[in-house]
Structures are given as structure tokens and as C-alpha cells.
Amino acid sequence: MRIFLGVTGASGALYGARSLTALTAGGHHVGLCISDAGARVISHEILGEGPRPASYADVRERFVHRFAEGPGAVDLLDHDDIACSFASGSSGARAALIAPCSTSTLGRIAHGTGDNLIHRVAEVMLKERGDLVLIPRETPLSLIQLRNMVAVTEAGGVILPASPGLYAGPETIDDLVDFVVGKALDVLRIDHVLFTRWGEPRIATGEDAP
Ligand SMILES: Cc1cc2nc3c(=O)[nH]c(=O)nc-3n(C[C@H](O)[C@H](O)[C@H](O)COP(=O)(O)O)c2cc1C
Numbered sequence: 019m020r021i022f023l024g025v026t027g028a029s030g031a032l033y034g035a036r037s038l039t040a041l042t043a044g045g046h047h048v049g050l051c052i053s054d055a056g057a058r059v060i061s062h063e064i065l066g067e068g069p070r071p072a073s074y075a076d077v078r079e080r081f082v083h084r085f086a087e088g089p090g091a092v093d094l095l096d097h098d099d100i101a102c103s104f105a106s107g108s109s110g111a112r113a114a115l116i117a118p119c120s121t122s123t124l125g126r127i128a129h130g131t132g133d134n135l136i137h138r139v140a141e142v143m144l145k146e147r148g149d150l151v152l153i154p155r156e157t158p159l160s161l162i163q164l165r166n167m168v169a170v171t172e173a174g175g176v177i178l179p180a181s182p183g184l185y186a187g188p189e190t191i192d193d194l195v196d197f198v199v200g201k202a203l204d205v206l207r208i209d210h211v212l213f214t215r216w217g218e219p220r221i222a223t224g225e226d227a228p
Contacts, residue, residue: 020047021113021206022104022143024136025081027055028118028155030180031063032191035085036199037117040210042090049104049111051095051135052078055120097134105138112148113206114139117199118180119152121163127152127175128166140175150175151202176205186213187220 021041025034034056041048052060054074060081061071071077078094086092095102103109116123116136126132127140143150152175156163167177182188182197193213200212214220 019113019208020049020104020109020111021115021208022049022051022111022139024114024116024119024123024139025050025052025056025060026116026118026120026123026136027053027059028120029059029063030118030153030155030195031056031060032195033117033153033155033180033199034060035064035081036192036195036212037115037202038082038085038092039087040196040199040203040212041208042085042092043087044090044208044210046090046208047093048086048090049093049095049102049139050082051097051099051139052081053097053120053123053134053136055122057081059118095135097136100135100138102135105135105142107142107146112143112146113208114143114148115151115153115202115206116140117151117153117202118155121154121156121166124152124154124163124166124170128169128173144170144173144175147174149206151178151205152176153178153180153198153202155180178202178205185216 057074057077062069182194196212
């Protein structure tokens with residue numbers, strides 16, 4: 019399926035990274051857009067090169083190279099490219115995930131005052147009654163941010179906080195991130211094996227092997 023993945027400048031770039039890996043490994047065609055602030059956070063949190071990269075384009079390309087897997091495909095979209103197919107309801111794409119979602123992008127979506135491709139795709143999903151999932155990461159939350167979450171929910175979006183359950187026995191940061199990404203894919207009705215479901219035997223990983 020065709021799905022849009024927006025990566026914005028909230029902490030938690032790994033949520034975007036693991037989403038990209040899960041979607042492409044699952045054979046999906048991902049329209050990926052990384053905001054400038056998203057590229058800053060990737061540079062800082064994933065590349066370990068601080069929040070002032072010399073080139074946003076370079077950060078974006080390295081992110082795709084590191085986290086996209088076959089057999090899916092990735093279109094790396096410019097955040098100003100509001101002429102791309104995902105920016106139009108007529109494109110037929112009906113699923114978008116913003117992971118992580120900054121409170122700034124949340125506010126833009128809640129108020130319909132977008133000025134980049136990520137905002138526009140979210141707007142399209144809401145007007146077309148498609149699936150829109152936002153993974154915000156901020157704490158504590160102001161009343162404004164809470165009200166913006168309510169507004170997006172009332173408009174048909176799903177707010178899925180970066181709030182991993184601990185009952186599945188996470189051992190690594192990837193386990194925590196995968197729980198949240200898996201819940202987002204559940205909402206989007208996309209198959210995955212990112213976490214063990216309650217009541218099912220634990221998924222064996224390579225590290226479990228004797
Ligand atoms: C290292 C770093 C971490 C940040 N963490 C958060 C965060 O957790 N949540 C948030 O809402 N904004 C966070 N911000 C601020 C956003 O990046 C900022 O509001 C930006 O304008 C968001 O733009 P965007 O929504 O277009 O990506 C962070 C910024 C930096 C540089």
C-alpha cells in the first residue's frame with residue numbers, strides 16, 4: 019500500500035526510523051518527508067552529530083539509506099513539495115503516520131494552518147476521511163497542546179502518544195520504540211511483528227538463539 023510517513027522535530031527520531039524500516043520491510047511504498055527540524059533531531063539523536071547539520075539533504079539521504087529495507091520503496095519528498103501526489107486527495111493514498119510529531123506540527127494540523135508537505139498531507143487525510151496517526155512526544159503537556167490533540171481527534175485523527183507499555187518486558191530502547199510503532203501500525207491496519215501480543219508466546223529474535 020502507499021503510505022505517507024512524516025518525521026518532524028520532536029525528540030524520538032527513532033520512532034520515524036523504526037516506522038520506515040517496518041513499512042518498507044513489509045513491502046509498502048512510503049512517501050517520506052522529513053522536516054528541517056526533523057533532520058536536526060536525526061542528526062543529533064541518531065547520527066550523533068549534533069542538532070546543527072551542515073546539510074539537511076545529507077541527513078535525509080543517510081536516514082533513508084540506513085533504515086529503508088526491501089521489498090518496499092521510498093520516495094524521499096521535499097518538505098516544500100506540495101505539488102507531489104501525496105499532497106492531493108485525488109492521489110488515492112489514504113494513510114499517513116507522523117512519527118515523531120512535534121507539538122508545532124500538531125498545532126498546525128489542529129488549526130488547519132499548514133505551510134509544508136507534512137501539514138498538507140495531514141489535512142488531506144482528515145478531509146478525505148483517511149487514516150491519520152500522530153505520535154507526539156512532549157512532556158508535560160500544556161492546555162494548548164492538549165486542546166490541539168482533542169481538535170485532531172475530533173476531526174478524525176488518532177493521537178498515539180510515545181508511551182510504550184512495559185508489560186511486554188522490553189529489554190532495549192528498540193523494544194520500547196517498536197511497541198509504539200507497532201501500535202501505530204495496528205491503528206493503520208498494517209501487519210507487523212514489532213511486539214508480542216498479550217497472551218501470545220514471546221517472539222524469538224536472533225539474540226534469543228542459543
Ligand atoms: C534536539 C531537539 C529536540 C526537540 N524535542 C522536541 C520534542 O520532544 N517535542 C516537541 O514538540 N518539539 C521538540 N523540539 C522542537 C521542535 O523541533 C520545534 O518546535 C520545531 O519548530 C518543529 O518543527 P517541525 O514540526 O516542522 O518539525 C526539539 C528540537 C530539538 C532541536
